[in-house]
Amino acid sequence: MTDLADLRLTPQRMAVLEVLRAADDHPTAAEVYERVRRTSPRIGSATVYRTLSLLVSTGRALELNLGDGAAARYDANTCRHDHAVCDGCGRAVDLDHPVPDGMMAEIARRSGFAITGYDLQFRGMCPDCQANSSDPARAAGGTGPTVNTHAKGALHAEA
Amino acid sequence: MTDLADLRLTPQRMAVLEVLRAADDHPTAAEVYERVRRTSPRIGSATVYRTLSLLVSTGRALELNLGDGAAARYDANTCRHDHAVCDGCGRAVDLDHPVPDGMMAEIARRSGFAITGYDLQFRGMCPDCQANSSDPARAAGGTGPTVNTHAKGALHAEA
């Protein structure tokens, strides 16, 4: 990967990068901020946001938009990978799955696009939340996330 | 609170649904609001947001989170389909392509998740923006024309 030579390695940036590298989950910027403050209490949130986008734009981190409209998440695992997102607890686990190369070529051919990449997330229930599906209490460590209402109804006109 | 079995087809909801059905792009809530106001000037944005999520939760529209951190987009085409998003102009075109069923089963098996669905967006340059790529107005994304996974540019002092 790109080396850090072209970056000014300030203590704040170092702290952010270390927090991100130590994270096994996929923390949001706010979570990174919170963790960085434990070792660098004087850091400002603007610096964390700035550093995260710097890391992303230089290929040292990935920004994940898991599609639920929530905050962006950051991933120090820069190898191309996709995620499975739990509708219950919001956890996102890494997927190391084979991507059919022919599929992207086919899409490019049929759409006329010059495809440069793709984002793919699976959604479902993680094993923990499947076990606790009848229990309204949160799974271990779960940050009360997305209440997914899949109720169906019918619009009926009376006029 | 609201029992979805008791839904009324009010003029406001009618107007939102018609705007969405008439849209060939994938408008954001703000764009839907703007268009609805042309025929229903008294409508409030809260009603538009409420109606859109109502349409989504009752299966009459899809909410798209195209992953660039921008606003959600809405789609009256409720058939399962994916999108190709242009890094140049932001346009999102529908893709009608088959995703191998075996892939989802494999993901489910390996992750332990109970997979209920997936979100997939391709990114790249649409034909129009490819033609105008000689114009150095803006080339925010990677300029690589071939299949390249999330090419990251060198760090440039971001404005």
Place this chain on the structure above:
DNA sequence: AGTGATACTGAGATTCGTTCTCAACCAGTG
């Protein structure tokens, strides 16, 4: 008609994530 129950609306306030502004703060260079 009237009455009450319930759903819906719209204006504004509020929340949340993120970016911007700007004075102060280093780190180099001469």
Place this chain on the structure above:
DNA sequence: CACTGGTTGAGAACGAATCTCAGTATCACT
């Protein structure tokens, strides 16, 4: 030492989306 340019941090500002709540519309039953 002063100069210069990148960096920081506090708070303001921003855009998207939701919430609050009083007022309105529509229903069921008389």
